Amino acid sequence: MDFSRRAMLGAMGGLAVGGSIAAMSGNVIAAPAAPEMTGGKDGLFDQQYGLFGWKAHKIDDVAGAMDVAYKGYWYKGLGCGYGAFYAIVNDMAKKYGAPYNTFPYSIMEMFKGGFGDWGTICGALAGAGAAFSLFYGRNESKPMVNELFRWYEKTAFPIYNPGEAAQGFKGDLPTSVSNSVLCHISVSRWSYETKIAANSKQRSERCGRITADVVKKAIEILNAKIDAGKDWKGALGKQESVTQCGACHSKGKMADNVKGNMDCTPCHSGSDHVQNKFVNHP
Numbered sequence: 001m002d003f004s005r006r007a008m009l010g011a012m013g014g015l016a017v018g019g020s021i022a023a024m025s026g027n028v029i030a031a032p033a034a035p036e037m038t039g040g041k042d043g044l045f046d047q048q049y050g051l052f053g054w055k056a057h058k059i060d061d062v063a064g065a066m067d068v069a070y071k072g073y074w075y076k077g078l079g080c081g082y083g084a085f086y087a088i089v090n091d092m093a094k095k096y097g098a099p100y101n102t103f104p105y106s107i108m109e110m111f112k113g114g115f116g117d118w119g120t121i122c123g124a125l126a127g128a129g130a131a132f133s134l135f136y137g138r139n140e141s142k143p144m145v146n147e148l149f150r151w152y153e154k155t156a157f158p159i160y161n162p163g164e165a166a167q168g169f170k171g172d173l174p175t176s177v178s179n180s181v182l183c184h185i186s187v188s189r190w191s192y193e194t195k196i197a198a199n200s201k202q203r204s205e206r207c208g209r210i211t212a213d214v215v216k217k218a219i220e221i222l223n224a225k226i227d228a229g230k231d232w233k234g235a236l237g238k239q240e241s242v243t244q245c246g247a248c249h250s251k252g253k254m255a256d257n258v259k260g261n262m263d264c265t266p267c268h269s270g271s272d273h274v275q276n277k278f279v280n281h282p
């Protein structure tokens, strides 16, 4: 991986490689050539620049990136995952060109509506998380995702307001806290609490604004990570329920049958919302 990063720096800057420490710290150096392919035996798992081989650069213009995220959400209807990913990676593409500008960004459309409209993971989170994964393998990207997702579960959305530039609905929108990273719960809880239809322009507008909100947080995390390096840790701990239920339901415990870090409460608290709706229901 060291080597691939060096090759990439060379390819990007057209400059020669000096010591590996200098190359790792991002100092510019020469050497060039086609991006290195790294992979396993027999040419399997070859990948240009190597695994997680793109270099992350700090993003200074947070307001600009939020604006792009919001516009990206609306651009040809490509949606939240596209808007979030594009806003982050395009900032680097604008400054550094390749490889950032070679990414087929539109692949991120699939995250729209919680992946192909299935209401699973919030696409804005998925887009931002995918951007983290361009640069860092799981040991380093997971703490970043943890921080982003925990913040999302507890935040009242939407925050961002594009003002006159609004493309779906102008003006303030009511907010709600989802306690969940799932598109379905995030959207339905908001719709239920605000009485605004899930399939309305206002709801689309809400998700466009959330795309900008998620990008803002993701950039904060990415910038802090770049500053702190390998040992960066987030500030937010596990949600209370995950710790509490995990005392018995996590790895190696008496009932080791649960994976994941989602807040358990929306689904397992026995609230009105998760009672049986197949009987005695309008």
Ligand code: HEC
Pocket: 241, 244, 245, 246, 247, 248, 249, 254, 255, 264, 268
């Ligand atoms: C003190 C240990 C302990 C804690 C804490 C705990 N559980 Fe359990 N839980 C168990 C055991 C033991 C079972 C039975 C496992 C089996 O049948 O294989 C179980 C079963 C379950 C089941 C399936 C059966 C059922 O009764 O529905 C669910 C769902 C569940 N727990 C959810 C939770 C959630 C959510 C929390 C946190 C609010 C939690 N548990 C906290 C020990 C615990």
Ligand code: HEC
Pocket: 182, 241, 242, 245, 246, 249, 257, 258, 260, 261, 262, 263, 264, 265, 266, 267, 268
């Ligand atoms: C998005 C909703 C959701 C969240 C969040 C969630 N669960 Fe579940 N969980 C489910 C559903 C649905 C099932 C399957 C229930 C069934 O079998 O009918 C399930 C199954 C389980 C089971 C297996 C036993 C059973 O009843 O089927 C356990 C244990 C469990 N969950 C614990 C947890 C714990 C602990 C957390 C938090 C770390 C958690 N769950 C988070 C929805 C959720």
